[in-house]
Amino acid sequence: MLNKRIMHQLIESPGEIVTGPCAQPEVIICAPTRELVIQIFEVAKKYAYSSILKVCMHYGGASSAHFNRQLERGCHILVATMGRLKDILDKGRISLSSVRFVVLDEADRMLDMGFLGDIQTVMQHSSMPDVSQRHTFMFSATFPETIQKLARQFMRDYLFIAVGIVGGASKEVVQTILEVPKTQKKKKLIELLREKDEDGVIVFVGTIRNADFIACYLSDTEIPTTSIHGSRLQCQREQAIHDFKTKRMKVLVATSVASRGLDIPGIRHVINYDMPKDIDEYVHRIGRTGRVGNKGRATSFYDPEQDRDLVPDLTRILSESDQEVPEFLKSGGGGGSWGSGGGAGFGARDIRHDPNAAPVFTAAEPEESWD
Known part of the structure; x- marks a missing residue:
């Protein structure tokens, strides 16, 4: 809907197209991953079809x-x-002087990946x-204080709109x-996949090495499997998604970094x-299924030696979405509290009424690069 509104305004009053070594786009849309x-880009091209509007994209891992x-x-x-936007801006490939709309998609993910400095630049x-003189839109599945502080830097008298349970x-x-x-x-994974011989299954793992290992392991057991992660070449990732x-x-075996960029029906x-x-990453992962009114399934392997800190948040998520909470979680416990990862505990609250909140910007060190 937002794309359509922006397109309509551009078509109604298009700016003069500037050709040459320094482009002057009227709309800047930033996303955290190449896939996104x-x-x-593909959606924008559809909306711009048969119009005078020219849509371009730029990302790392491909020919500049x-x-x-x-x-x-x-x-x-x-x-x-x-990252690529800052690079071409630094090199004088674009000027922002004609910008009318700025869209930051998956803003929380960009902060997680350490792009706060680039966003500010x-x-x-x-x-x-x-x-x-411009319209700024910021989209995020969660709205922790870091995101709202960012909004206060770059937006004036902004509207805070929460749809559904933010972080739920x-x-x-x-x-x-x-x-x-x-x-x-491994044994349980094979059981699950053979229990229902279905396609359209995403398996999320924690590391690049495990992604390739599990993909090979499943392929060796005659389950057609591919993988996607930040160390694969762009052409390899595109081929994996196509397959x-x-x-x-x-x-499809994927690392966490792929969970935000995948939009596969x-x-x-x-x-x-x-x-x-x-817990935010958990919500994003399982959000790959059950879209557009369709039912979906999400199965998670809980390892009590590794995952105990998630118990309070996970129990809350299950309860809020009317899901069964297993007994081992009810009697669990351990570190962590609701909202520790920027979840629904405060993600739906507009912090502008709390001006004393400290502006703490922290970025988790990424396990892999995805720009």
Whole structure:
């Protein structure tokens, strides 16, 4: 809907297209991952079809020369990863002087990946129009104080809109938590996949090494499987997603960094082979299924030796979405409290009424690069 509104305004009053070595886009859309950039670009291209609007994208891991040639032909809408946007801005490939709309998608993920400095550099760039001269949109599945503090820096008198339970899980997803020690995970995974011979299964793991290992292990057991993570080449990631979308591969093994960038219709089952480090990541992972009114399944392997800190938050998520809370979680406990990862405990509260809250910006060290 937002894309349509922006497109409508651009078509109603388009700016003069600027060609040459320094493009002047009117819309900047930033996303945390290459895959999400590509998906947004494809949607924007559909909306711009048969119009005068030119849509470009820019991300790392692919030929800069190709993207730069597209920019030189003129650009109304630029979709880019934050790291690459800062790079082409520093090199004078674009000017922000004509920007009318700025969209920051998955803002919390960009902070998690350590892009706070780049966001500030871009938003405070000398060529960026004043906040009163542009429209700024910030989207996030969770709104911890760090995100709201960021909004206060770059937006004036902004509207805070929370849809549903911010940081909560969809009731369309049936969540099952199984207590599975580390040594039993492979066996249990095979049982689950053979129990229902279905395609459209995403298996989330904690490390790159485990992603490749599990993908090979499943393939050796005659379960067509591919993997996606930050160490694979861009062409390899695109091929993996294509094979999964076309059902050539039934299972996609992915690291956490892929959970925000994937928008694949028809995902039936999400399996958390390794539990995430915080509850926000859990919500994002299982949010890959149960979309557009469809039912979905999410099965998580809970290892009491590794995942005890998630117990309070996980119990709260299950209760809020009317899911069964297993007895081992009810009698669990351990470290962590609701909201420790920026979840629903405060993610739906507008902090502007609490001006004394400390502006703490911390970025988790990423396990892999995804720009």
